[in-house]
Amino acid sequence: MSLKSKHTLIVKQIAQELGFSFCGISKSGFLEIEAKDFESWLKKGNNGKMTYMENYFDKRVDTTLLVPDSKSVITLMSNYYSDYKQNPENPKISRYAFGNDYHEVIKDKLKQFFILINQKIGEVSGRYFVDSAPVMEKAWAKKSGLVWQGKNTNVIHPKNGSFFFLSEIILDLELDYSTPIKDYCGTCTKCIDSCPTNALTPYSINGSKCISYLTIELKDELIPIEFHQKLENWIFGCDICQEVCPWNKFSLVHNEIQFEPKINLLEMNKKQWQELSEEQFKILAKNSPLKRSKWKGLKRNVESI
Numbered sequence: 001m002s003l004k005s006k007h008t009l010i011v012k013q014i015a016q017e018l019g020f021s022f023c024g025i026s027k028s029g030f031l032e033i034e035a036k037d038f039e040s041w042l043k044k045g046n047n048g049k050m051t052y053m054e055n056y057f058d059k060r061v062d063t064t065l066l067v068p069d070s071k072s073v074i075t076l077m078s079n080y081y082s083d084y085k086q087n088p089e090n091p092k093i094s095r096y097a098f099g100n101d102y103h104e105v106i107k108d109k110l111k112q113f114f115i116l117i118n119q120k121i122g123e124v125s126g127r128y129f130v131d132s133a134p135v136m137e138k139a140w141a142k143k144s145g146l147v148w149q150g151k152n153t154n155v156i157h158p159k160n161g162s163f164f165f166l167s168e169i170i171l172d173l174e175l176d177y178s179t180p181i182k183d184y185c186g187t188c189t190k191c192i193d194s195c196p197t198n199a200l201t202p203y204s205i206n207g208s209k210c211i212s213y214l215t216i217e218l219k220d221e222l223i224p225i226e227f228h229q230k231l232e233n234w235i236f237g238c239d240i241c242q243e244v245c246p247w248n249k250f251s252l253v254h255n256e257i258q259f260e261p262k263i264n265l266l267e268m269n270k271k272q273w274q275e276l277s278e279e280q281f282k283i284l285a286k287n288s289p290l291k292r293s294k295w296k297g298l299k300r301n302v303e304s305i
């Protein structure tokens with residue numbers, strides 16, 4: 001076995017030890033096709049008021065500019081699927097926010113991953129990311145052969161669906177690379193047909209119309225009135241285009257204790273949300289992604305449904 005293959009094996013073993021669901025690797029570099037698509041997405045204004053998406057364009061589409069001397073992008077997937085069902089009459093929270101904030105949970109694991117690579121392989125440098133950085137995470141997950149990108153724009157694993165977080169380790173170490181898998185959406189259009197705000201066209205999203213954007217990303221202003229009737233009780237994110245996806249019938253419940261549902265938050269009815277004080281919110285939403293919208297933001301969302 002070549003040294004590169006040995007290192008690849010070590011990386012995949014570490015991923016398993018740390019509880020990542022899947023690990024795929026591709027060559028660090030310029031994302032030529034995605035750069036063009038992303039540029040036209042921005043030109044159409046599909047990012048709405050997420051102006052941070054316009055920053056660091058060159059680095060976002062080229063990991064060798066983001067992490068100079070990098071050779072490999074390791075993509076890691078973390079399952080967050082929970083079969084806990086919220087009462088549909090109550091204000092709804094998307095599954096990814098049932099438990100503790102994934103940014104913190106996964107960042108801790110990536111830190112350990114990096115230490116273990118340095119212990120088991122030798123001195124390797126690089127950086128790790130989860131969500132917040134200018135990295136086209138879905139494009140890298142696709143490239144590394146783990147998933148295809150569905151018409152709802154989420155990436156889907158053929159055996160376990162799309163309820164996964166993505167994260168990456170970008171390294172100056174050469175590894176064995178995988179090739180992309182095929183697209184299994186076929187003639188299905190369930191996600192597009194079910195989106196209440198018509199945010200989707202096949203393989204593309206108008207972010208500014210997505211409930212996830214309206215309830216989380218749109219800050220310091222009211223949710224435009226034309227969307228109020230369409231929120232279908234969602235007050236933090238939206239899971240509709242994933243719930244209707246036939247590939248999510250294969251989802252398995254995660255085994256990450258930190259993603260266990262915070263029942264106290266999830267079982268609140270509208271009246272309880274309306275009466276919730278800022279102090280109570282701080283206690284209930286401790287370590288939760290809901291902190292991102294703050295008490296004020298959630299109150300606005302509750303008043304919009």
Ligand code: B12
Nearest residue numbers: 034037041094131137154155165166203207210212237238
């Ligand atoms: C901005 C953002 C959003 C925005 C915009 C959504 C979007 N699809 O981009 C908003 C706020 C709406 C959002 C919502 C959600 N998000 Co978000 N988001 C991001 C973020 C920060 C950047 C994504 C990005 O680069 N968008 C830019 C556009 C251009 O990218 P794109 O949609 O992939 O576009 C490509 C396709 O359109 C393709 N394309 C264009 N034409 C064609 C034609 C064909 C035929 C094909 C095949 C492809 C194709 O080219 C484009 C460029 O590659 C990433 C984290 C990251 N750093 O990557 C998380 C991320 C994508 N989000 C995530 C999640 C979980 C969500 C939500 C499910 C949360 C929720 N429950 O509310 C929803 C899902 C909504 C949806 N249907 O996408 C996960 C997705 C995991 C997965 N399995 O796919 C990510 C990766 C975060 C993470 N680390 O886990 N999100």
Ligand code: SF4
Nearest residue numbers: 195210211238240241
């Ligand atoms: S998350 Fe909801 S609003 Fe956003 S695209 Fe999917 S179905 Fe539409």
Ligand code: SF4
Nearest residue numbers: 150151185188191245
């Ligand atoms: S619902 Fe259908 S079209 Fe949409 S992502 Fe899933 S398989 Fe693809």
